[in-house]
Amino acid sequence: MDLNFTKEEIAFRDEVRDFFKKNVPADTKRKLIEGRKIEKADIVNWQRILNKKGWAVYQWPKQYGGTGWTPVQKYIFLEELQRAPAPDPLPFAVSMVGPVIYTFGNDEQKKQFLPRIANLDDWWCQGFSEPGAGSDLAGLSTKAVREGDHWIINGQKTWTTLAQYADWIFVLARTDPKAKKQEGISFILADMKTPGITVRPIQLIDGGKEVNEVFFDNVKVPYENLVGQENRGWDYAKFLLGNERTGIARVGISKERIRRLKELASLEVSSGKPMMEDARFRAKVSEIEVELKALEMTQMRVVAAEGKRRDNKPDPASSILKIKGSEIQQNITNLLMEVVGPFALPYAEEDDASSNEFPVAPDYAGPLAPIYFNYRKVSIYGGSNEIQKNIIAKAILGL
Amino acid sequence: MDFEFSEEQQLLKDSIEGLLGDKYGFEQRRKVLESADGWSREIWKQYAELGILGLPFAEEHGGINGGPVETMIVMGTIGNALALEPYLPTVILAGGFIRRFGTDAQKNKYLPQIAEGKITGAFAHTERQSRYDLFDVKTTAKPSGNGFTLDGQKSVVLNGDQADFVIVTARVSGNQRDKDGLGLFIADAKANGVSRRGYRTVDGLTAAEIQLSGVKVEADAVIGKPSAAYPLIEQIADDGIAALCGEAVGVLAGLTEATTDYLRTRKQFGVNIGAFQVLQHRNVEMLIAAEQAKSMAFLATMMVNEPNAVTRRKTMSAAKTQIGRSAQFVGEQAIQLHGGIGMTMELKTGHWFKRATAIDIQFGDADYHLEQFGNMGGFETAAQGKE
Numbered sequence: 123m124d125l126n127f128t129k130e131e132i133a134f135r136d137e138v139r140d141f142f143k144k145n146v147p148a149d150t151k152r153k154l155i156e157g158r159k160i161e162k163a164d165i166v167n168w169q170r171i172l173n174k175k176g177w178a179v180y181q182w183p184k185q186y187g188g189t190g191w192t193p194v195q196k197y198i199f200l201e202e203l204q205r206a207p208a209p210d211p212l213p214f215a216v217s218m219v220g221p222v223i224y225t226f227g228n229d230e231q232k233k234q235f236l237p238r239i240a241n242l243d244d245w246w247c248q249g250f251s252e253p254g255a256g257s258d259l260a261g262l263s264t265k266a267v268r269e270g271d272h273w274i275i276n277g278q279k280t281w282t283t284l285a286q287y288a289d290w291i292f293v294l295a296r297t298d299p300k301a302k303k304q305e306g307i308s309f310i311l312a313d314m315k316t317p318g319i320t321v322r323p324i325q326l327i328d329g330g331k332e333v334n335e336v337f338f339d340n341v342k343v344p345y346e347n348l349v350g351q352e353n354r355g356w357d358y359a360k361f362l363l364g365n366e367r368t369g370i371a372r373v374g375i376s377k378e379r380i381r382r383l384k385e386l387a388s389l390e391v392s393s394g395k396p397m398m399e400d401a402r403f404r405a406k407v408s409e410i411e412v413e414l415k416a417l418e419m420t421q422m423r424v425v426a427a428e429g430k431r432r433d434n435k436p437d438p439a440s441s442i443l444k445i446k447g448s449e450i451q452q453n454i455t456n457l458l459m460e461v462v463g464p465f466a467l468p469y470a471e472e473d474d475a476s477s478n479e480f481p482v483a484p485d486y487a488g489p490l491a492p493i494y495f496n497y498r499k500v501s502i503y504g505g506s507n508e509i510q511k512n513i514i515a516k517a518i519l520g521l
Numbered sequence: 522m523d524f525e526f527s528e529e530q531q532l533l534k535d536s537i538e539g540l541l542g543d544k545y546g547f548e549q550r551r552k553v554l555e556s557a558d559g560w561s562r563e564i565w566k567q568y569a570e571l572g573i574l575g576l577p578f579a580e581e582h583g584g585i586n587g588g589p590v591e592t593m594i595v596m597g598t599i600g601n602a603l604a605l606e607p608y609l610p611t612v613i614l615a616g617g618f619i620r621r622f623g624t625d626a627q628k629n630k631y632l633p634q635i636a637e638g639k640i641t642g643a644f645a646h647t648e649r650q651s652r653y654d655l656f657d658v659k660t661t662a663k664p665s666g667n668g669f670t671l672d673g674q675k676s677v678v679l680n681g682d683q684a685d686f687v688i689v690t691a692r693v694s695g696n697q698r699d700k701d702g703l704g705l706f707i708a709d710a711k712a713n714g715v716s717r718r719g720y721r722t723v724d725g726l727t728a729a730e731i732q733l734s735g736v737k738v739e740a741d742a743v744i745g746k747p748s749a750a751y752p753l754i755e756q757i758a759d760d761g762i763a764a765l766c767g768e769a770v771g772v773l774a775g776l777t778e779a780t781t782d783y784l785r786t787r788k789q790f791g792v793n794i795g796a797f798q799v800l801q802h803r804n805v806e807m808l809i810a811a812e813q814a815k816s817m818a819f820l821a822t823m824m825v826n827e828p829n830a831v832t833r834r835k836t837m838s839a840a841k842t843q844i845g846r847s848a849q850f851v852g853e854q855a856i857q858l859h860g861g862i863g864m865t866m867e868l869k870t871g872h873w874f875k876r877a878t879a880i881d882i883q884f885g886d887a888d889y890h891l892e893q894f895g896n897m898g899g900f901e902t903a904a905q906g907k908e
Contacts, residue, residue: 131522380901381904385903511805512798515805520781
């Protein structure tokens with residue numbers, strides 16, 4: 123048993139850290155630290171910098187442009203990326219549809235899509251959830267009917283993150299209405315410019331419009347946009363959802379947020395002294411730091427075990443990472459809001475936010491309440507924490 | 522980075538699990554618990570035969586040179602079996618002072634005897650007013666003749682009632698709460714002026730109040746420098762914390778697994794109660810708390826020999842906080858999910874719960890260590906503002 127990184131791993135960490143220090147665009151980094159809105163251009167620009175270095179799709183197999191890193195190296199990379207801070211490579215493209223295409227897609231799909239995913243030439247969005255199919259995703263009712271060389275898709279998707287930027291969408295659609303609900307679903311790719319696709323933004327409680335409804339009205343898509351086999355889409359969806367094992371705890375982001383929290387808590391004064399010197403507030407910060415360190419160690423245990431696993435199945439322990447990681451992220455956003463006291467109240471419209479002008483000082487206060495509201499999502503998306511508990515109860519405890 | 526045990530470590534684990542699995546069935550344990558001593562000298566001998574009483578000691582002193590991981594393995598097994606022998610006070614605390622900071626003469630005198638199971642020890646430190654502060658000591662050590670005379674009152678000394686020797690903290694100089702001026706002294710438990718009142722603690726282990734009235738110790742009974750013992754006390758407290766963290770892993774795994782088993786077998790409303798989602802989720806929350814505690818036990822194990830005292834203490838405080846929080850949650854929920862039977866002394870669950878509660882208290886509870894951790898600045902430093 124040796125819980126330290128090896129010399130090689132430490133050298134790797136230093137290399138990665140140095141690269142991020144020199145290459146994350148200053149403006150993008152500032153936005154992340156201050157919690158301001160990240161634009162499409164920030165993400166595209168950054169992913170292309172990564173791609174040039176050969177790191178945009180670091181977790182993919184080497185033959186498709188990946189790095190061939192060990193699980194520990196991947197963990198270090200992501201941790202350093204989040205700590206920098208820098209934007210994650212677009213998850214819908216890089217961690218979701220990309221692995222499905224290289225695992226289940228045909229050669230032409232691989233050739234057409236994979237390099238464009240790596241360079242973010244195509245922006246992807248995720249057509250999974252529906253108004254009637256959330257946690258019970260397999261209950262979806264969007265239909266794709268085969269007509270000659272085409273699929274005709276009808277239905278509605280929702281909570282589609284950043285669909286307003288998307289060039290492509292991957293859709294789960296029912297292709298066999300008579301089969302059991304998990305067995306009649308297919309995984310189909312659709313060009314967002316196809317006639318009949320409409321995107322309607324949804325305003326969330328933080329005031330922003332990062333998610334959308336996507337409507338399909340007789341959308342005609344070539345038959346060859348089917349990935350893998352007809353009616354096997356549920357298997358691919360499960361593969362996709364279980365794929366992201368190591369990043370799910372978002373330990374690096376939380377560490378960066380705690381550093382920001384401590385910075386603001388040393389600037390803001392309560393009862394005549396910095397917030398950070400208030401015993402009660404400091405205890406709350408400490409409580410989160412302890413939990414985060416424990417989570418980091420738990421994540422390292424999962425990563426170390428992953429390196430020894432022979433099967434390619436997701437570790438149910440990653441559900442623990444999701445639950446604890448999301449709780450910690452949410453608690454930090456709560457404390458960040460608490461730090462600025464009454465200045466959490468003034469609200470800036472999203473458009474104002476990007477102009478860096480807030481109606482009242484201090485200017486770091488503006489985004490903090492909206493982020494708190496926005497982060498309620500992290501215990502809901504990717505399988506709600508209650509669903510994760512169902513998974514652990516079944517897969518680990520055998521209940 | 523590797524969390525797996527080596528072959529030797531796995532062997533150690535198997536052999537101690539084998540021994541305790543054999544000797545610590547529920548009924549067997551009840552008999553030991555009800556005996557006059559409250560622990561078994563026969564099992565203690567078998568610990569010696571396995572080599573674990575000299576686990577962290579050098580080979581020349583009868584030990585097997587084990588490191589923190591080996592200690593974690595043994596403590597985890599003790600926690601899972603709820604073994605009652607005074608391993609922590611003898612091997613980790615009293616033995617720890619001598620192995621780490623003792624003179625050659627002290628090591629030769631005590632360590633082989635501990636390793637052979639001939640003597641047990643205790644660490645007499647806590648006083649009525651000190652609570653968890655390691656520097657708060659009223660007991661005095663006044664130079665007399667060749668050595669010192671000890672006077673004072675020590676409380677809740679683990680194994681204090683039966684120990685053959687006691688390591689006493691006493692103030693050589695300075696005021697009650699000064700970090701400077703503390704000394705460590707080895708006293709024979711039967712020396713003139715030592716009086717002890719033994720009792721059971723809530724978890725079934727034994728402890729004592731120890732009165733020291735003009736107890737004479739020679740110069741060769743001093744550990745380290747007579748007035749600069751504070752860093753030594755900190756190190757042994759950290760050894761104790763790491764060991765307790767390891768023990769807690771065994772206790773919390775026991776509680777979580779026993780609860781899962783109970784949910785699988787207890788029938789109400791015509792079904793196993795594990796079919797109810799509200800109980801499933803609670804059991805999952807117990808598992809998560811136990812895993813988080815285990816992760817921090819690994820971290821404490823990894824850091825216990827860190828020479829930088831601030832880095833080490835900070836990590837130990839974080840670990841002890843997590844262990845305390847998890848112990849309380851897992852323990853309370855285990856009782857709740859067992860219902861009435863969890864309230865009785867007839868099931869191991871209640872006994873584990875009581876040990877979990879004691880583990881939180883020993884060497885400082887979660888709130889105490891949370892505050893210490895915050896006072897030391899936490900892990901992350903504030904970002905440098907560009908406001």
